[in-house]
Amino acid sequence: MYRFLERAVARYARWAHASARGRPPVQEVRRDLDLVVDELRPEAEDVVSLRLVDAGGRRLPGWHPGAHLDLELPSGRTRQYSLCGDPGDRRSYRIAVRRIADGGGGSVEVHDALRAGARVRVRGPRNAFPFITAQRYLFIAGGIGITPILPMVRLAAARGADWRLVFTGRSRATMPFLGEIAGFDQRRVWVRSDEEYGIPASGAELLEHASQDAVVYCCGPTPMITGVRLDLPASPADSLHFERFSPPPVVGGRPFRVGLARRGLTLQVPADRSALSVIREHVPDVPYSCRQGFCGTCEVRVLSGSVEHRDAALTEEERRDRMMICVSRAAGEHVELDL
Known part of the structure; x- marks a missing residue:
């Protein structure tokens, strides 16, 4: 039985209400599906829904309420959207996207670039x-x-x-x-x-x-x-x-330096910001999606330095040389990344 807790922040910032119990880890699903936008329709101001189907009419993997898809857009951006249709319908998925003009560009691309007949790749469904x-x-x-x-x-x-x-x-x-x-x-x-x-x-x-x-x-x-x-x-x-639908606040963070080896850059990450938010100012196309540490999109190889892992995706073995830059931080003063 789940109890009241600060769920997202507790997982990533390692603190919670004293009586809380953690929820089970997200089960990773590595399943790529090439789908077609069968229908795109307005649902409210700046909100459209997309009906996604298999081009050959094949049945789609099942899902349960609360599940989401990782949607890979033509630009290469990956964003996550909750499934909002009928879990009993195995022929289509439905998602909805609100246009956010000053966001990361994913929602704008959905609204401006996708049309009925467009082909997209999705990963999932999975449930966090x-x-x-x-x-x-x-x-x-x-x-x-x-x-x-x-x-x-x-x-x-x-x-x-x-x-x-x-x-x-x-x-x-x-x-x-x-x-x-x-x-x-x-x-x-x-x-x-x-x-x-x-x-x-x-x-x-x-x-x-x-x-x-x-x-x-x-x-x-x-x-x-x-x-x-x-x-x-x-x-x-x-x-x-x-x-x-937004990243959790950084709690209990300490400032550190992050090195981007391929670019010869060293950046300062303040105590109240994520490495991802700082890196994006210099590398706008760095991959990311959930910004909460469970989707795996922002995984980066660590070349040197120790990591304070705050994600819910990496295995213990992967944590030896990997880092989710949306939530995890350097355990010391510096971490060098393969970026």
Whole structure:
């Protein structure tokens, strides 16, 4: 049984609530699939959904709510997107992407470059946000955070569980899949936009719908998740499981130097920043995806120096000479990378 904890930060920053228990490690899946964009449709302002199918009509690998795909774009960028369709549909996958103009370029490429008929490669599905069996649930989604939550709500309803859904966002125009949510039992749904209320919801307000001993699943922006996490102990809910779409804050970090051997550069990494964020300023095309230490995209060979590993992907053997630069740090003052 999962207990309340600071999940992502606990794994990567090595701290957690004193009563927390860690969730099981992500099971790595190395499965490349060449798929076709069968349909691309708008779902809200700056949000499109993609229906991906096998070009030959073959069945796709199964998945469970909470799973995601690594999507390799034509540019070579790799980004992760939650599966938000029907797990029972083995002929197609559905993902949704919000355009972020000042992001890393992946979402802009999806919106501007992909069209129906485009071929893409995906890896997965794999699950870093597993859905557990419970009698009562409270689902909290912020904006595009509704994507992993949708299949969870459907499965909870199919199982006959007691569930509630709170969906929040800047405005209804920016909140995807409202049409589908309108088909849910509306006695169990609260759609709350900041525009209508004049202010973002607090964690306590979002948790008002939690029943006694409910398991809370939360996905969305970091401020929303932080509010829910801080206010959870005062609520009747039992435990919290969350997934964020931005990197966790660096906690307990120390400054260090990172050397990029191929470029002859030595960079200073401050205590409150990741090696990846500093390296990207000088090497914009360095591969990355989840920025949370579980996908493996930013794995780099270590030439010298010891590493404080904060990832959830590398084996102990791999940790001898590998580093996930999105979360891990130098254990000493300097680490030299094969970059």
